[in-house]
Amino acid sequence: MxxxxxxxxxxxxxxxxxxxxxxxxxxxxxxxxxxxxxxxxxxxxxxxxxxxxxxxxxxxxxxxxxxxxxxxxxxxxxxxxxxxxxxxxxxxxxxxxxxxxxxxxxxxxxxxxxxxxxxxxxxxxxxxxxxxxxxxxxxxxxxxxxxxxxxxxxxxxxxxxxxxxxxxxxxxxxxxxxxxxxxxxxxxxxxxxxxxxxxxxxxxxxxxxxxxxxxxxxxxxxxxxxxxxxxxxxxxxxxxxxxxxxxxxxxxxxxxxxNDNQNSRVAYKIRNSLYLNITNRCPNSCSFCPREESPYVKGHYLGLDPDEEPSSQEVIKAIEEMGDVKAYKEVVFCGYGEPTERLDVIKTVAKHLREKGAKKIRLNTNGQGDLINGRPISRELGGLIDSVYISLNSANSEEYKALCSPKYGDRAHSALIDFARTAKETLPDVTLSVVNVPGLDVRACEQIARELGVGFKIREYNDLG
Ligand code: SF4
Ligand SMILES: [Zn+2]
Ligand SMILES: [Zn+2]
Structure with a gap:
């Protein structure tokens, strides 16, 4: 090609x-x-x-x-x-x-x-x-x-x-x-x-x-x-x-x-990782979100209307079509939206991936999963997810609201910090990430990660979640 x-x-x-x-x-x-x-x-x-x-x-x-x-x-x-x-x-x-x-x-x-x-x-x-x-x-x-x-x-x-x-x-x-x-x-x-x-x-x-x-x-x-x-x-x-x-x-x-007539990719490969696209829905609307520009990520079409979202079985089928999961460095719930909008799918598919011997299972999230699901969710992910990347995106609630326009308003930033804290107790690897947009106080963000005792990463612009 x-x-x-x-x-x-x-x-x-x-x-x-x-x-x-x-x-x-x-x-x-x-x-x-x-x-x-x-x-x-x-x-x-x-x-x-x-x-x-x-x-x-x-x-x-x-x-x-x-x-x-x-x-x-x-x-x-x-x-x-x-x-x-x-x-x-x-x-x-x-x-x-x-x-x-x-x-x-x-x-x-x-x-x-x-x-x-x-x-x-x-x-x-x-x-x-x-x-x-x-x-x-x-x-x-x-x-x-x-x-x-x-x-x-x-x-x-x-x-x-x-x-x-x-x-x-x-x-x-x-x-x-x-x-x-x-x-x-x-x-x-x-x-x-x-x-x-x-x-x-x-x-x-x-x-x-x-x-x-x-x-x-x-x-x-x-x-x-x-x-x-x-x-x-x-x-x-x-x-x-x-x-x-x-x-x-x-x-x-x-x-x-x-452009035309492309079916959305549910499972897609970048480098040697397998990515899973399970929803385009998200309670945020970040100014830098590439969803706004194009439904494509690195040449993969990821557009998914809510009524086209794949069931757990369809996700598993899409994974199987990508060959042996053991061959991938990691499998990532990422997609063009917030994966925890579909917590049940994450749990069912992660369990399947475990059984199939996936080397590493990662979740990329905006950390709003507790608010989305109306309950703390990190414990439910224990044993299923190896690594979670949470988009911190700003050091305080006001900046977060300005940058991400969260549906949950004032509660959004503290919810993601709480999620990071609880996730650390249940999951082996928790990382806070930021997209390096102009004006961002990267050091203050890094300090938050240090205080929580979790990892910190500056992300690529179009690495969603
Ligand atoms: S949280 Fe992720 S998917 Fe949602 S709007 Fe922001 S960048 Fe886009
Ligand atoms: Zn020429
Ligand atoms: Zn020429």
């Missing part, structure tokens, strides 16, 4: 063995690839390839290098081609002040035309930016009130530039150079890009990864960049492949958009 979001198989480099190159891509698990035009002829060729191969999609445009030499007729042709079937993006376009094969004025004029065309057709743009960041971002900002979307391809800029691109809603795509031994700075930039906005590309025939460096690149070599991203994000290669595939599907609207 992989998408190569930027290839030029339309270049003469592949004249002799294109069929083999495409077979190798399929054999290496490339689900889709986006063939990118750089002028009228290559854009046409991209569309031809997309028509020939179901898994190829096309992007049409004129590269900034050709801005001066291209004619009005060329542009009119691009506009017509852009309406073609399986054309999913406009580009590559952008600015390249490194070679200056075209004047800056011509490049900017053409870039603007691409942007307007992308907006008109509601397609994403594929942006090439080399040594032109200020002008490139400046031009894009002029359209910031419009629903412009797209990707910066073969990103080589700074962290600050990446941040600006992300704040404008763009995806960031990296190519083979992340694997080069000296690309330390680039790898640091990668780490600053949320995995939810990451795309992979080969930019074939250019920029082959380290193990093939100097050779002609091809989509099959996308495999060689995966381990680097897995290492940088602390995820598995499988996670990176799934998440970036999902990102590409959504941006380019390919493969069912990564």
């Amino acid at each position: 992989l998408v190569d979001t930027h290839t030029h198989l339309n270049f003469p480099d592949y004249d002799k063995d294109l069929t083999q190159v495409i077979s190798r891509a399929t054999a290496e698990g490339i689900d889709y690839l986006i063939e990118v035009g750089t002028d009228v002829a290559s854009s046409k060729r991209s569309i031809e390839l997309a028509q020939e191969y179901p898994f190829i999609y096309a992007s049409v445009g004129i590269h900034p290098h050709d801005a001066t030499s291209s004619t009005e007729k060329d542009w009119q042709e691009i506009k017509t081609l852009a309406q073609g079937q399986k054309v999913v993006a406009i580009g590559e376009t952008g600015l390249d002040y490194h070679y200056n094969y075209s004047t800056k004025e011509d490049q900017q004029r053409l870039f603007e035309r691409h942007i307007k065309l992308a907006l008109e057709l509601e397609l994403p743009i594929i942006i090439h930016n080399r040594e032109a960041t200020e002008d490139c971002l400046g031009m894009l900002k002029r359209f910031s009130d419009r629903p412009l979307k797209g990707a910066f391809h073969c990103f080589s800029g700074s962290k600050e530039t990446a941040e600006e691109c992300l704040s404008m809603g763009f995806y960031i795509s990296f190519a083979g150079p992340v694997t080069f031994p000296k690309s330390h700075r680039l790898r640091e930039v990668v780490k600053s890009v949320p995995v939810e906005r990451l795309l992979l590309e080969t930019d074939s025939p250019f920029l082959a990864p380290q193990s093939r460096r100097g050779k002609r690149n091809e989509p099959a070599y996308l495999r060689y960049v995966l381990p680097v991203f897995a290492q940088l994000y602390g995820l598995s290669e499988e996670d990176i492949a799934r998440i970036t595939t999902f990102n590409a599907m959504r941006l380019f609207g390919i493969g069912g958009n990564g």
